[in-house]
Amino acid sequence: MFNTVFPYLLTGISVGGQYALIAIGYTMVYGILRLINFAHGDVFMVAGIVMVYLNASGLPLWLSVLLTLLITVVIGFAIERVAYKPLRTAPRMSIMISAIGVSYTLQNLVLYITGGLNQFYPKVSFISDSVTIFGASTKMVTLVTPILTVILVVALVQLINHTKIGMAMRAVSKDFETSQLMGIKINSVISTTFIIGSFLAAVGSMLYFTNYNTVIQTSGAMPGLKAFVAAVFGGIGSIPGAVVGAFIIGICENIIKGLDIILFKAGITKQNLGLATFSDAFTFALLIVILIVKPTGLFGEKTTDKV
Amino acid sequence: MKTKKKFNPAMLWAALVIVLVYVAVFITEQLLPASSMLFTVLKKGATYALVAVSMNLLNGFTGLFSLGQAGFMLIGAYTYAIFTIPVADRMNVYQYYNGGLVQFAMPVVPALIMAGLAAALFAFLIGLPVLRLKSDYLAIATLGFAEIIRAIFQWNKLGALTNGSNILREFPTFNDFNIRNAEGEVTLYLSTLVPFLIAGVCIALIVMLINSTFGRSLRAIKDDEIAAEAMGINLFHHKQMSFCISSFFAGIGGAMLAMYQSTIQAKAFTSAMTYEILLIVVIGGIGSVTGSCISSFLFVACSEWWLRFLDQKQMIGNFEVPLLRNGFRLVVFSIIIMIVVLFFRQGIMGTKELPDLFKRKKKSQQEVKA
Amino acid sequence: MSRNVLKIEHMTMQFGGVVAVHDLSMEINEGEIVALIGPNGAGKTTAFNCVTSVYEPTNGRVSFMGKPIAQNSPNKKMRKIYAGTMPDAFTDKTVRMSPDQVTKLGIARTFQNIRLFGGMTVLENVMTAMHLRRKSNMFTATLHLNMKEEKAMRQKAMDLLETVGLKELQDEMATSLPYGKQRLLEIARALATEPKLLLLDEPAAGMNPQETDELSAFIKRIKDQFNLTVFVIEHHMNLIMEISDRIYVVDFGKLIAEGTPAEIQENPAVIAAYLGGEDE
Numbered sequence: 001m002f003n004t005v006f007p008y009l010l011t012g013i014s015v016g017g018q019y020a021l022i023a024i025g026y027t028m029v030y031g032i033l034r035l036i037n038f039a040h041g042d043v044f045m046v047a048g049i050v051m052v053y054l055n056a057s058g059l060p061l062w063l064s065v066l067l068t069l070l071i072t073v074v075i076g077f078a079i080e081r082v083a084y085k086p087l088r089t090a091p092r093m094s095i096m097i098s099a100i101g102v103s104y105t106l107q108n109l110v111l112y113i114t115g116g117l118n119q120f121y122p123k124v125s126f127i128s129d130s131v132t133i134f135g136a137s138t139k140m141v142t143l144v145t146p147i148l149t150v151i152l153v154v155a156l157v158q159l160i161n162h163t164k165i166g167m168a169m170r171a172v173s174k175d176f177e178t179s180q181l182m183g184i185k186i187n188s189v190i191s192t193t194f195i196i197g198s199f200l201a202a203v204g205s206m207l208y209f210t211n212y213n214t215v216i217q218t219s220g221a222m223p224g225l226k227a228f229v230a231a232v233f234g235g236i237g238s239i240p241g242a243v244v245g246a247f248i249i250g251i252c253e254n255i256i257k258g259l260d261i262i263l264f265k266a267g268i269t270k271q272n273l274g275l276a277t278f279s280d281a282f283t284f285a286l287l288i289v290i291l292i293v294k295p296t297g298l299f300g301e302k303t304t305d306k307v
Numbered sequence: 308m309k310t311k312k313k314f315n316p317a318m319l320w321a322a323l324v325i326v327l328v329y330v331a332v333f334i335t336e337q338l339l340p341a342s343s344m345l346f347t348v349l350k351k352g353a354t355y356a357l358v359a360v361s362m363n364l365l366n367g368f369t370g371l372f373s374l375g376q377a378g379f380m381l382i383g384a385y386t387y388a389i390f391t392i393p394v395a396d397r398m399n400v401y402q403y404y405n406g407g408l409v410q411f412a413m414p415v416v417p418a419l420i421m422a423g424l425a426a427a428l429f430a431f432l433i434g435l436p437v438l439r440l441k442s443d444y445l446a447i448a449t450l451g452f453a454e455i456i457r458a459i460f461q462w463n464k465l466g467a468l469t470n471g472s473n474i475l476r477e478f479p480t481f482n483d484f485n486i487r488n489a490e491g492e493v494t495l496y497l498s499t500l501v502p503f504l505i506a507g508v509c510i511a512l513i514v515m516l517i518n519s520t521f522g523r524s525l526r527a528i529k530d531d532e533i534a535a536e537a538m539g540i541n542l543f544h545h546k547q548m549s550f551c552i553s554s555f556f557a558g559i560g561g562a563m564l565a566m567y568q569s570t571i572q573a574k575a576f577t578s579a580m581t582y583e584i585l586l587i588v589v590i591g592g593i594g595s596v597t598g599s600c601i602s603s604f605l606f607v608a609c610s611e612w613w614l615r616f617l618d619q620k621q622m623i624g625n626f627e628v629p630l631l632r633n634g635f636r637l638v639v640f641s642i643i644i645m646i647v648v649l650f651f652r653q654g655i656m657g658t659k660e661l662p663d664l665f666k667r668k669k670k671s672q673q674e675v676k677a
Numbered sequence: 678m679s680r681n682v683l684k685i686e687h688m689t690m691q692f693g694g695v696v697a698v699h700d701l702s703m704e705i706n707e708g709e710i711v712a713l714i715g716p717n718g719a720g721k722t723t724a725f726n727c728v729t730s731v732y733e734p735t736n737g738r739v740s741f742m743g744k745p746i747a748q749n750s751p752n753k754k755m756r757k758i759y760a761g762t763m764p765d766a767f768t769d770k771t772v773r774m775s776p777d778q779v780t781k782l783g784i785a786r787t788f789q790n791i792r793l794f795g796g797m798t799v800l801e802n803v804m805t806a807m808h809l810r811r812k813s814n815m816f817t818a819t820l821h822l823n824m825k826e827e828k829a830m831r832q833k834a835m836d837l838l839e840t841v842g843l844k845e846l847q848d849e850m851a852t853s854l855p856y857g858k859q860r861l862l863e864i865a866r867a868l869a870t871e872p873k874l875l876l877l878d879e880p881a882a883g884m885n886p887q888e889t890d891e892l893s894a895f896i897k898r899i900k901d902q903f904n905l906t907v908f909v910i911e912h913h914m915n916l917i918m919e920i921s922d923r924i925y926v927v928d929f930g931k932l933i934a935e936g937t938p939a940e941i942q943e944n945p946a947v948i949a950a951y952l953g954g955e956d957e
Contacts, residue, residue: 034443035443036443036446036447082649083645083648083649086649087649090652092442092443093366093372093442093593094648094652096372096443096446097585097586097589097648098645098648098649100582100585100586101586101641101644101645101648102645103582104579104582104583104586104641104644105638105641105642105644105645107579108634108637108638108640108641109638109641111634111637112632112633112634112635112637112638113634115633115634116633116634218579221577221578221579225450225454225578228447229447229451232444232447273464274462274463274464277458277461277462277463277472278458278462280454280458281454281455281457281458281459283451284450284451284452284454284455285451285455287447287448287451288436288437288448288451288452291436291437291440291444291448292436292437292439295440295444
C-alpha cells in the first residue's frame with residue numbers, strides 16, 4: 001500500500017511546493033490591490049519560455065538562471081505599471097478585465113514567438129538528476145522543491161514582518177487610502193509586491209518545468225488557476241495560508257491521479273474508474289466547498305461591509 | 308423605457324436597420340459563393356453575439372461577475388448534439404460505447420430549447436451555493452464550476468451519454484438549413500440567415516427582459532445591492548433568475564457553436580473561451596446589447612478574416628514586411644484589446660443602444676453618466 | 678392609547694470586541710415622529726441597520742407591529758466576548774429576516790450616505806421601489822404583458838415625485854441631482870414601497886438652511902398624507918426639536934436619555950454628552 005501511494009504523495013508535495021511559490025504572488029497582490037491577477041500564471045509560463053531561449057542561446061546555466069529571474073521580475077513590474085496602474089481608481093471589474101487582457105496578450109505573444117510548439121525545458125544539472133527514495137524513483141527536484149519553498153517563504157515572512165517595506169505592505173493591505181495619507185509611497189509598495197511575486201513565480205517555474213519538461217503558451221493557465229485556488233483556500237492575503245493550501249491541493253491532485261491504481265491495488269475496485277479525469281476538477285470542487293463553508297479561507301480575516 | 312410612451316422615431320429607425328441587416332444577409336447569401344469568408348464570420352459572429360449578450364446580461368446588467376460561460380455553452384452544445392445525432396449514425400459516432408445510450412433524435416428547435424434548459428438547470432444548481440459570494444469570489448467559483456463541468460463531460464464512465472473524451476459529430480449543422488432539390492443542389496441558401504434568426508430571437512427576448520419591470524430590478528441590484536434590498540428586491544432570487552436566464556441563452560449559443568463547428572469536444576470549452584467572450588463584451592461596452600453584437604462580429608472578423616494577412620509574409624515591392632508570420636495576427640489583436648481595455652473603457656457603445664444613435668442629442672438625457 | 682409600531686428590547690450589536698449598540702430599548706407608537714440623536718459614532722445608524730436587518734443584532738429583540746422581525750442571543754464564540762447585558766433573555770428562538778422581507782412588512786428607509794440607483798433616471802428610481810407590491814412575474818414582464826400594471830406604477834411614481842417636488846426632473850439621471858434633491862428622491866423612493874414606518878437617516882445632512890426649514894414641514898406633511906410613523910436620526914437640533922414627539926439620546930451605544938424635546942433640552946446628561954463630544 002505504502003509503495004503504491006508514496007510516489008504520488010511525493011509528487012504531490014513537490015507540485016504543491018511549486019504551486020505555493022505561484023500562490024504567494026496571487027495572495028500578495030490580492031491582499032494589496034484586491035485584484036485577482038489572472039496574468040500571474042502566464043508570467044510563470046513566460047519565465048519558463050525565457051529560460052528555454054536563454055539556454056538555447058548558449059549562455060552558461062547559472063547566467064541563464066539569473067537572467068530568467070531578472071527578466072521575469074522586469075516583466076512582472078512592467079505589467080503592473082502598464083496595465084494596472086492606470087486603472088487604480090477604476091471599478092474593480094475593469095482592472096480584473098485588464099488582467100485577463102494581459103493574460104491573453106502574453107499567451108498570444110508566446111504563441112507568436114514559439115510558433116505554438118512545445119519547447120523543451122533545459123536540463124538543470126543536479127535538480128534534473130534521478131534519485132531513488134524509499135523505492136520510488138524520482139527527480140532531485142521533487143526533494144528540492146519543498147525545502148526551497150519553505151526557505152523562501154520563511155525569508156519572505158521575515159521580510160514582511162521585520163523590514164520597513166514589509167511594514168508598508170502590511171499597512172497598505174489593511175487600508176489602502178489611509179496608508180497613502182500616512183505618506184507611504186503606494187506605487188513603490190505595489191511594485192515591490194509584483195517584483196516579489198514574479199521572482200517567486202520564476203523560481204517556481206524552474207522547478208515546475210524541470211519536472212514536466214515542456215513549455216507551451218498555455219502551460220501557465222492551469223497551474224495559475226490552481227495556485228489561485230490554493231491562495232483562496234488558505235485565506236486570501238495570508239502567505240502561510242497560501243502555502244498550506246498549495247500543498248494540500250498539490251497532494252490531493254496527485255493522489256487522485258493515481259487513485260484508480262491505488263484503489264485497484266488495495267482491492268477496493270475491480271476496474272478502472274477513470275478518476276484521473278477529475279484531478280483538475282477536484283481543485284475547483286475544493287474551492288467551491290471552502291467558499292461556501294468558510295468564504296475567508298483557512299487563515300483569512302473576516303470583514304464586514306460598511307453601510 | 309426612458310421616455311414617455313409615445314411615437315418614437317428612433318425606435319423605428321433602429322428596427323429598420325435591423326430589418327435591413329437581415330435582408331442584406333439573405334441576399335448576399337444567394338449571390339456570393341458559399342465558401343466566402345464572409346459567411347464564416349457571419350455565422351460565428353451570430354453565435355458569439357448571442358453568447359456575449361447573455362454574458363452582458365449578467366456582467367453588465369445585473370453586476371454579477373461570472374466566468375462560467377464556457378461551461379454553460381458546453382452543456383448546451385452537448386445536449387444539442389446528444390439529442391440530434393441521427394439514430395443511423397449513432398453506432399458510428401459512439402463507436403467505443405456500443406452506439407450510446409440515447410437512441411432517438413429530436414428536431415433542431417426542440418433540441419435547441421433542451422440545450423438552453425439543460426444549461427439553465429445546471430445554472431440553477433450551481434447558483435444555489437455560489438451566488439451568495441461577492442464579486443471576484445463569484446468569478447473564480449463560476450470559473451471553477453466550468454472546469455468541473457468540462458471534466459465531468461470527459462469522464463469515460465459517462466461515455467454512453469457524452470462519448471467521453473471523443474468528439475461528437477454527425478448532428479445537423481448550419482449547412483443543413485440550406486434547401487436542396489432532388490439532385491442535392493442548393494436551391495435556397497439559408498445557412499447564414501437561420502443562425503441570424505435564432506440569435507436574433509434570443510437577443511430580442513433578452514432585450515425585452517432588460518427593459519421590463521424585472522430588468523429594472525436587475526439594474527437596481529447592479530447599481531447598489533444594499534439599496535435594492537432595502538427597496539424590497541430579493542437579491543438572491545433575482546440573481547438566481549438572471550443567472551439561469553443568462554445560462555439558458557449561453558446554452559443555446561453553445562448549441563449554435565456546435566452547429567457552426569459541426570464537431571464538438573468537451574476539452575475545447577476552456578476558460579480561454581470565456582475570456583474571449585468577456586473581452587468581446589468589454590470591447591462592445593459593458594451594459595450595451597448593441598455593443599456586444601457589433602463587437603462580436605468585429606472580433607470574429609478580425610480574428611478569422613481581416614487580420615489574416617498578418618499571419619503570412621507580405622511583400623511591398625521587393626521589401627518584405629518584417630515580423631509577419633504565423634501568430635502575429637493574435638499579437639496585434641491582443642494589443643488592440645489592451646488599448647481598448649486601458650484607454651477606451653466605455654468600449655464601442657458605452658451603455659448606449661441602437662435607438663440612442665438616432666436620437667437627437669438632448670443635453671438632459673445624454674452623457675450624464677461618464 | 679395608540680398602537681405600538683416598533684419595539685426594540687435590549688438590543689446589543691457587537692462587532693468582535695467593539696460594542697456599537699449597547700442594550701438599547703425603545704418603543705415607537707403609531708403616528709409618532711420619534712428621533713434618535715447622539716454624537717458621531719454613537720451607534721445610531723447601526724441601530725437602523727439592525728432594525729432593517731442589514732445587521733443581525735448580537736442580542737435582543739426587534740418587533741414590528743407586535744411581530745418579532747429580529748431576535749438573537751449571543752452564541753458560542755460571541756458568548757465569550759459578549760459585553761452587553763441579559764445574554765439569556767432571548768435564547769428561546771432566533772429570528773432573522775432579509776432586508777427585503779423587512780421592507781415588504783412595511784419598514785422603509787433612507788441612507789445617510791445617499792444610495793440612489795446611479796444608472797437610472799429619477800422616475801426609474803421610484804418605480805424600482807414599487808416592484809415589491811407588483812403582481813406580474815418575470816415571464817409576463819419580459820413579454821410586456823403587464824403594461825397595465827406598469828402604467829399604473831408609472832402614474833403612481835409620478836404622483837410621488839410631485840409630492841416631493843421632483844416631477845420636472847423625472848428624466849434626469851438620479852446622481853446628477855443636487856444633494857438636497859437627492860435626499861428628497863430617497864424619501865420618495867422609500868415612500869414608493871408603501872411603508873407604515875419610515876426610517877430617515879440624517880435627512881437634512883448636506884441641505885442648505887432653507888431646504889432644512891422646508892424639510893420639517895415636508896416630513897410632517899408626508900407623515901399625515903401617507904399615514905406614517907417616522908423614526909429619524911438627525912444632527913440638526915432645530916429640525917429635531919421642531920418635528921419630534923419624543924427623542925431618544927444615545928452615547929457610546931448606550932441610551933442616556935429619553936423624553937419630549939423640552940425634557941431633552943433640559944437634561945444634564947445630554948448636555949454633558951454633547952459638550953463632551955465637542956471637546957474631542
